[in-house]
Amino acid sequence: MLGAGDFNRDGLRDVLARDAAGDLWRYPSDAVGGFGARVKAGNGWSGFTAIVGAGDLDGDRDWDLVATDAAGVLWRYPGDGKGGFGAPAAIGQGWKDMRRVFSPGDFDGDARPDLLAVTPTGDLRLYPGNGAGGYNAARLVGNGWQSMTWLGSPGDFDGDLRSDVLARTSDGVLRLYPGMDEAAGCRRATSAPDGRRWSSSADRRRAGRHDAARSSARIVACAP
Ligand SMILES: [Ca+2]
Ligand SMILES: [Ca+2]
Numbered sequence: 001m002l003g004a005g006d007f008n009r010d011g012l013r014d015v016l017a018r019d020a021a022g023d024l025w026r027y028p029s030d031a032v033g034g035f036g037a038r039v040k041a042g043n044g045w046s047g048f049t050a051i052v053g054a055g056d057l058d059g060d061r062d063w064d065l066v067a068t069d070a071a072g073v074l075w076r077y078p079g080d081g082k083g084g085f086g087a088p089a090a091i092g093q094g095w096k097d098m099r100r101v102f103s104p105g106d107f108d109g110d111a112r113p114d115l116l117a118v119t120p121t122g123d124l125r126l127y128p129g130n131g132a133g134g135y136n137a138a139r140l141v142g143n144g145w146q147s148m149t150w151l152g153s154p155g156d157f158d159g160d161l162r163s164d165v166l167a168r169t170s171d172g173v174l175r176l177y178p179g180m181d182e183a184a185g186c187r188r189a190t191s192a193p194d195g196r197r198w199s200s201s202a203d204r205r206r207a208g209r210h211d212a213a214r215s216s217a218r219i220v221a222c223a224p
């Protein structure tokens with residue numbers, strides 16, 4: 001499984017998966033928690049070391065993919081809004097040894113989707129989407145991330161309108177790393193998930209008090 005996004009513009013998130021032959025398949029959501037029949041989305045994808053649903057990277061309202069190859073080149077595959085992808089464009093290099101590449105969505109709060117990557121030495125780098133199909137220069141937002149056994153994004157989990165990151169530590173603790181405050185950098189993980197905290201986030205979301213949530217955040221670091 002490679003990432004989710006609405007690649008055919010029906011308003012429902014799809015899932016992409018690559019099979020052993022290098023074919024790319026799209027599994028459309030059936031809107032009731034399952035998937036419809038898979039649809040072939042391309043072939044020749046076997047050479048990529050990472051394939052990531054990147055959000056709408058180029059601003060044309062269709063979901064795009066980014067992929068890294070064995071030579072370390074980062075490619076953008078523009079979604080065509082019909083479940084397929086247009087001709088790729090090389091948008092970066094030096095990605096050969098990244099341990100993990102994923103898109104949390106908009107992590108820094110500028111409404112453009114971003115990319116996060118863990119380097120071989122455990123640095124967590126934020127590549128802010130530039131709204132024009134590429135990424136601005138990376139920002140170091142944490143270190144020590146090589147010890148994480150899983151990384152991903154649940155979207156905006158805490159209701160502050162920024163996408164967040166979930167990480168599982170080597171001792172099995174799941175941590176939520178809230179999306180960045182643009183003015184001050186990255187926030188420390190608040191806690192392992194617990195029911196009370198999540199329900200208070202839901203309450204806050206329902207009340208629409210996003211500004212209060214933001215101003216109460218104390219930004220210190222993204223390091224685990
Ligand atoms: Ca869809
Ligand atoms: Ca796009």
Ligand SMILES: [Ca+2]
Nearest residue numbers: 106108110112
């Ligand atoms: Ca962003």
Ligand SMILES: [Ca+2]
Nearest residue numbers: 156158160162
């Ligand atoms: Ca958030």
